[in-house]
Amino acid sequence: MYEAFIVALVVFLTVGGQELFGLTMLGRPIVIGPLIGVLLGDIQTGLTVGASLETIFIGIVNIGGASAAEPGLASALAVAFAITLHKGLAVALPLAIPLGIIGLQIKTLLYVAVVGPFASKFDSMASKGNQKGIVRLHFGLWGLQWFLYSLIPFFAMLFGSHATQVALKMIPQVIVNGLTVAGNVLPAVGMAMLMKMLWDKNISVFYFLGFVIVAYMKLPLVAVAVIAIIIAVLIAQRDYQLHKLTEQVNAKPAVQSTNDKSSNSEDDDFFN
Amino acid sequence: MSKITKKLSSDEKKLIRQMYWRSFTLYSAVTPAKQGASGFEYSMLPAINRFYKNAEDKRKAMVRQMSYFNTNIAMVPFVMGIAASMEKKRSENKDFNEDSINAVKTSLMGPLAGIGDSLTWGVLRVLAGSIAISLAQGGNILAPIIYLLIFNIPVQLVRWYGGQLGYTLGSTLISDLYEKGLINIMTKAASIVGLVMVGAMTSSMVKFNLAWNLVVKGKTILKSQALLNQIFIGLLPLLITLLCFYLLKNKNVSINWLIIGAIVISIILALIGVV
Known part of the structure; x- marks a missing residue:
């Protein structure tokens, strides 16, 4: 006992x-x-x-x-x-x-x-x-x-x-x-x-990417994470450029109306 | 290491200490469906109570932090530190995207589990075990104590400083992004990493193999699992997960029924020899 x-x-x-x-x-x-x-x-x-x-x-x-x-x-x-x-x-x-x-x-x-x-x-x-x-x-x-x-x-x-x-x-x-x-x-x-928390129809394909990488390539999760981060960084960079572009486009009309003569030089700035 | 904590108020240091102690119990009520969710919640309660004054906000934060969580035990305070700093931001700013908190948590837990498991279970535990075994075979009664010290001292150091590091990193990095209006871009990026990791975890953790074979005159002429693997590896686990997701999201089936259903169906399938 x-x-x-x-x-x-x-x-x-x-x-x-x-x-x-x-x-x-x-x-x-x-x-x-x-x-x-x-x-x-x-x-x-x-x-x-x-x-x-x-x-x-x-x-x-x-x-x-x-x-x-x-x-x-x-x-x-x-x-x-x-x-x-x-x-x-x-x-x-x-x-x-x-x-x-x-x-x-x-x-x-x-x-x-x-x-x-x-x-x-x-x-x-x-x-x-x-x-x-x-x-x-x-x-x-x-x-x-x-x-x-x-x-x-x-x-x-x-x-x-x-x-x-x-x-x-x-x-x-x-x-x-x-x-x-x-x-x-x-x-x-x-x-x-x-x-349910992460799903968004614009990015839902990435779920299947993660699945297929592990199912077929048998990569460890750390490697999958690195691939995912690379993709996310690329997309974030593109989004960041779009974000800046939108800001510029939104800011531009105001600039142009007050300062019409300098529009040529601004175009140069834009393409530089 | 004092550099890390320099900017923190004594109140915040106390929160991080509480998180460190409470996170020991991460897996005390571990469940198959949500792993350490209740332990994560328990560790986050001091932060939730400190940052949110309004009962409704507290309630929402509690629901948010009661989500699936599973990672290596050494890495837990680091993730909790980041989560707590994001909850703080959320409490100060109503426009802060609350989905980003779980997106960041989810994208971190997979890779941290991978690194943490191989370092603590793979390297440290085997090292401690081999030293202790040779001591024990020589009759040294200190063997178990030395074993526990070799394993736990590094792990606890990582846990102790990880919480502070996560909290400071979370508050500086995230407030920076927030001020520049880039938090939505970060949330989308974190959600992409999160979704890839959920897909990867679905493949590595959800397992379902058919055992049923077509046998004619003692000859196996069709192996159902091998056939399915030729079509797509992991087809059934993927379909089961998508079915659960569909039932949860579109049909509002409670997780309770999903869990009971999975257990009952598994036993029935085992009974009739399908799995």
Whole structure:
């Protein structure tokens, strides 16, 4: 019971905590491993298992919402089992990989199904000017999401490593697949909202330019941005010239009527 | 660095400090549809309350700042600084084009995410990890602390000065453009960059692949996704995004229904084996 509570608390404070404290890497295996080690009384096992798992998961990082595994939950449980079963790496490694993948799927499930629907609640609160509500929901959703997530290590520790493996296989694959698909489709809604703000029929073709550059040329976003900036600068220069020309045209009649004789020299200025 | 903050009033410095601390929570209520929108809003609230006196203006600014936002965490205060300086301009001048604020935000977040992610996740984190792993294998219990310090000290420096830099840059550059009457040209240019980036993000972030294949006598004779790719790569993600845009803009469908619809349809499609 004590171990279950400790492991759940560590997952809540590190994996959840890093979402609250600016993705400061608290939820990495190299941090979680020694932390669990200290709390369960075997820091050396925590260090070595944490280091091995960091080596495995070092390539895995959450970029733009896409990832291959969630290393935090996996590390916490693998280290805890390694210490409580006194078997070290031999028990930790075979558990860590499937747990990392399952952890990510449960994280996605909470992200899509629990927090996701509140996006529109935030909008309606903003349109009502309800600042207190926004702040409460902003932190409340964090607490709810990571409390639910921490229940997994709690029960996994309570029931042991064998039961954990059995339970992992019981989640219907089709639900997991569907939610993964939804997680990949939902950014479309966010893109649509941005388009609603930026769309103007004079410049809407540029949306398709950005799409086709990435779809066919696979350029990274930085390169796309440079191309976009070059185009925007060219167009801004042309607009600036038009703007100056319009100003001159608007200013000219007044000048001409008062100063008719000098119109020849003004024409020269214009063409220079 | 004192040069950057020289022109700022102590009040503005306080706003930027608040933005720095609040921006830590950018992703605490992250949603698939709008990513860090609520965190951006939370960080902008002190600025909104400071600049706008009238409840209606405050409300409009809150709606504006609750838009899709996603970038690398190190770059966030910089974007917030620019956004805050533009909100200030807007509060002082009714003719200031409010759409330019989101146009600038949107055109910045993609490229900054690209630069920030490769530097912080790609370089800094791997560097910190490799040092800490070797320390931990040698039994050094300081390994996790050294890991966190190597990663976070540079990131926090960028975050701290980024906010000040963004705010000063935003207020000098943008007021300059404004006085010359060039803000509309800048808005159009920023919107072009924004639209290109939204198009690029649609292609890189919205994913939808068909798994359905026509199989006759154990032979796959038609792979639907490969066929679609021959016509146009990313056709379905593009059509899905345009459909969402159409429903949102022309049919006034609420984002709530779009989100629920996307989840339900995805599960049904997975159930019948289309995706």
